[in-house]
Amino acid sequence: MRRLRVTSQSGNYDVLVGCGAWRGLRQFRGYSSRFILTERGLWNRWGKRFVREAGLRDAPPIFVPPGETSKSLKMVETVASQLLEHGADRRSLLVAFGGGVIGDLGGFVASTYMRGIDYVQVPTTVVAQVDSAIGGKTAVNVRAMKNLVGTFYPPRQVLADPTVLASLDERAFHSGLHEVVKHAILAGPAFFRQLEAKIPSLHPNQGRALEPILARAAQVKVEVVSRDERESGLRRVLNLGHTFGHAFEEATAYRRFLHGEAVGWGLLAVTSLAQLLGLLKPAEGEQIARLVRRVGPLPPIGDLSPERILELLPRDKKAVAGQIHWVLPERIGKVRIVKDAPLGLAANALREVQRGSRHE
Amino acid sequence: MRRLRVTSQSGNYDVLVGCGAWRGLRQFRGYSSRFILTERGLWNRWGKRFVREAGLRDAPPIFVPPGETSKSLKMVETVASQLLEHGADRRSLLVAFGGGVIGDLGGFVASTYMRGIDYVQVPTTVVAQVDSAIGGKTAVNVRAMKNLVGTFYPPRQVLADPTVLASLDERAFHSGLHEVVKHAILAGPAFFRQLEAKIPSLHPNQGRALEPILARAAQVKVEVVSRDERESGLRRVLNLGHTFGHAFEEATAYRRFLHGEAVGWGLLAVTSLAQLLGLLKPAEGEQIARLVRRVGPLPPIGDLSPERILELLPRDKKAVAGQIHWVLPERIGKVRIVKDAPLGLAANALREVQRGSRHE
Numbered sequence: 001m002r003r004l005r006v007t008s009q010s011g012n013y014d015v016l017v018g019c020g021a022w023r024g025l026r027q028f029r030g031y032s033s034r035f036i037l038t039e040r041g042l043w044n045r046w047g048k049r050f051v052r053e054a055g056l057r058d059a060p061p062i063f064v065p066p067g068e069t070s071k072s073l074k075m076v077e078t079v080a081s082q083l084l085e086h087g088a089d090r091r092s093l094l095v096a097f098g099g100g101v102i103g104d105l106g107g108f109v110a111s112t113y114m115r116g117i118d119y120v121q122v123p124t125t126v127v128a129q130v131d132s133a134i135g136g137k138t139a140v141n142v143r144a145m146k147n148l149v150g151t152f153y154p155p156r157q158v159l160a161d162p163t164v165l166a167s168l169d170e171r172a173f174h175s176g177l178h179e180v181v182k183h184a185i186l187a188g189p190a191f192f193r194q195l196e197a198k199i200p201s202l203h204p205n206q207g208r209a210l211e212p213i214l215a216r217a218a219q220v221k222v223e224v225v226s227r228d229e230r231e232s233g234l235r236r237v238l239n240l241g242h243t244f245g246h247a248f249e250e251a252t253a254y255r256r257f258l259h260g261e262a263v264g265w266g267l268l269a270v271t272s273l274a275q276l277l278g279l280l281k282p283a284e285g286e287q288i289a290r291l292v293r294r295v296g297p298l299p300p301i302g303d304l305s306p307e308r309i310l311e312l313l314p315r316d317k318k319a320v321a322g323q324i325h326w327v328l329p330e331r332i333g334k335v336r337i338v339k340d341a342p343l344g345l346a347a348n349a350l351r352e353v354q355r356g357s358r359h360e
Numbered sequence: 361m362r363r364l365r366v367t368s369q370s371g372n373y374d375v376l377v378g379c380g381a382w383r384g385l386r387q388f389r390g391y392s393s394r395f396i397l398t399e400r401g402l403w404n405r406w407g408k409r410f411v412r413e414a415g416l417r418d419a420p421p422i423f424v425p426p427g428e429t430s431k432s433l434k435m436v437e438t439v440a441s442q443l444l445e446h447g448a449d450r451r452s453l454l455v456a457f458g459g460g461v462i463g464d465l466g467g468f469v470a471s472t473y474m475r476g477i478d479y480v481q482v483p484t485t486v487v488a489q490v491d492s493a494i495g496g497k498t499a500v501n502v503r504a505m506k507n508l509v510g511t512f513y514p515p516r517q518v519l520a521d522p523t524v525l526a527s528l529d530e531r532a533f534h535s536g537l538h539e540v541v542k543h544a545i546l547a548g549p550a551f552f553r554q555l556e557a558k559i560p561s562l563h564p565n566q567g568r569a570l571e572p573i574l575a576r577a578a579q580v581k582v583e584v585v586s587r588d589e590r591e592s593g594l595r596r597v598l599n600l601g602h603t604f605g606h607a608f609e610e611a612t613a614y615r616r617f618l619h620g621e622a623v624g625w626g627l628l629a630v631t632s633l634a635q636l637l638g639l640l641k642p643a644e645g646e647q648i649a650r651l652v653r654r655v656g657p658l659p660p661i662g663d664l665s666p667e668r669i670l671e672l673l674p675r676d677k678k679a680v681a682g683q684i685h686w687v688l689p690e691r692i693g694k695v696r697i698v699k700d701a702p703l704g705l706a707a708n709a710l711r712e713v714q715r716g717s718r719h720e
Contacts, residue, residue, distance in 0.1 A: 073433040073436060073437050074433070074434075076433060076509065077433050077502050077503070077509075080502045080508055080509050081502055081503050081505075081508075084502070084508060111511065112472075112509045112511055113508070113509060114510075115497065115499070115510045115511055115512055116511070116512065137475065139475070142437050142440050142441055142444070143437070143441050145441075145444055148440055148444060148473070148474065149436065149437075149440050149472045149473060150472060150474075151471070151472055151475055151476070152475055152476065
């Protein structure tokens with residue numbers, strides 16, 4: 001079990017990563033009532049075990065349908081109404097038990113229900129465990145724009161037990177590993193090499209083996225958000241691979257890629273762009289690209305129009321007044337924010353990666 | 361012009377009360393874009409003058425329909441979508457130009473659009489100028505529950521120009537004065553006597569005469585929220601008259617009373633309750649009741665079932681786990697929070713006030 005500490009303007013909190021982490025919830029007593037936001041499939045598989053370990057037998061589950069469409073203001077209304085019907089008041093606790101959708105939605109509900117109640121994140125996917133459940137960013141989607149409406153609202157604790165990953169299918173699991181690769185690029189050679197060595201043996205039902213990898217990846221997020229909670233600067237490095245990634249997702253109407261898969265392609269594309277700009281040595285670029293490709297197969301991108309992808313880039317809301325803040329690897333362990341990368345070079349980088357996609 | 365200063369965890373800000381206050385917006389430059397949330401009737405009457413004085417000719421207005429139904433998550437979605445279409449990013453400014461609905465909705469949108477943008481409150485009703493626009497509480501309604509979903513999110517400035525009250529009808533104006541009376545009870549004998557003396561001469565189109573009264577009333581709110589931003593204790597005193605008031609509004613499906621009118625009745629009822637509990641001397645109780653009644657006529661409450669009103673009391677969300685936190689006047693200038701007032705006495709206090717209602 002690893003215990004990491006996030007420092008935050010609105011209160012510090014722990015991130016527990018490891019088998020048995022759910023027991024951390026037992027200390028969350030003294031609330032007027034407790035509720036679990038989750039989805040039914042996950043609950044059928046893990047609910048009994050979760051309430052037993054977490055000591056949450058008194059906490060009713062509130063179910064939302066699986067999938068991105070639940071990240072909506074309409075669903076916020078539904079969940080808030082259910083909380084009210086169950087008698088939740090401002091001293092109630094909400095436990096978000098699920099992946100990124102449950103975490104983002106649950107965090108947003110917690111941050112706004114009666115102007116804010118306590119909540120605990122219990123992430124159940126790789127991406128959520130190493131990334132989205134940490135840092136207090138909550139959000140829902142509004143029509144064309146993902147995460148347009150949200151809050152900064154840190155949880156009281158994050159409890160990531162890798163055991164629960166056993167019910168992920170292989171594709172979802174490997175998709176999440178792309179975020180782990182992203183964190184390894186940010187972390188530096190030691191973790192990067194550890195990941196290179198372990199990648200072949202990582203499997204969703206090997207909780208014990210996953211624990212040190214997930215904990216180290218989570219630590220990257222913990223360190224960044226502790227230094228920059230509000231994304232005024234440093235936190236942008238976490239967007240590594242995401243600028244292209246979001247465009248890939250949007251160009252395919254969020255249907256072709258799992259989020260991590262789009263990030264995988266995004267990592268390849270910015271690695272290529274960094275090389276074209278002369279920022280990154282070819283040998284290290286190749287090392288990054290090799291690790292991304294070893295994580296697992298990615299859906300094709302060869303058919304996507306580079307012009308369309310470039311058009312979609314500035315819509316990334318991290319961009320201020322249309323500018324693109326590229327996060328580019330300089331070497332393993334160091335990225336640079338570049339605001340004036342020529343779009344033509346970005347197009348070339350993209351085409352290069354697309355050629356690789358067609359040759360597979 | 362009076363300048364009041366609110367201290368807040370997330371940044372201090374000024375409240376300007378007086379004729380010409382809108383000019384305060386001229387200092388709000390350096391934003392990537394600026395937008396005005398308002399409603400069309402108000403805009404037709406004041407829009408030109410407002411943009412001229414505030415130096416906001418570049419800022420497009422975004423209109424929402426008048427009335428409480430606009431305080432919804434659906435409207436949050438609509439407004440956020442329009443902001444996005446107009447190119448608003450996280451360095452944009454939102455100006456909420458309107459009454460309580462616009463202020464609460466605009467504040468909530470500002471607090472959640474791209475996880476929070478700056479906003480300025482420009483209140484245009486009495487209640488908004490002395491109360492709701494100050495303090496950073498934002499909210500929308502969810503089905504049966506008013507203000508169920510919201511945030512604590514202070515504005516960058518509050519600009520209250522009484523000139524704009526000239527377009528209020530008499531009823532809306534007098535309704536708002538009940539909140540001024542509430543603040544006078546909290547403030548003490550000096551302001552209370554000032555209000556007693558001025559009440560006959562207060563008129564919506566007498567901006568200069570209103571200025572000192574509104575500024576003094578706003579100061580009460582400023583002082584309370586500066587000491588207790590999150591309503592953990594002191595801020596509860598602002599609920600004076602609101603526990604009964606909310607029940608009156610809910611029992612009549614928010615159709616019979618303007619908010620301030622319900623508060624007026626609520627002030628009479630808790631004044632009666634405080635006397636029945638022996639907390640308040642009859643002479644001071646009578647002094648309070650007389651001022652409330654002098655503000656203007658109130659819609660009748662004689663027909664409301666006391667049992668129904670009592671049932672609706674604990675639904676006030678300020679109550680934790682069902683308890684009622686009564687805010688009761690002990691004397692003019694001092695209130696006490698009482699948690700264990702016998703419901704029977706509350707019923708008696710209510711019946712007494714209802715008898716007064718029938719005799720009018």
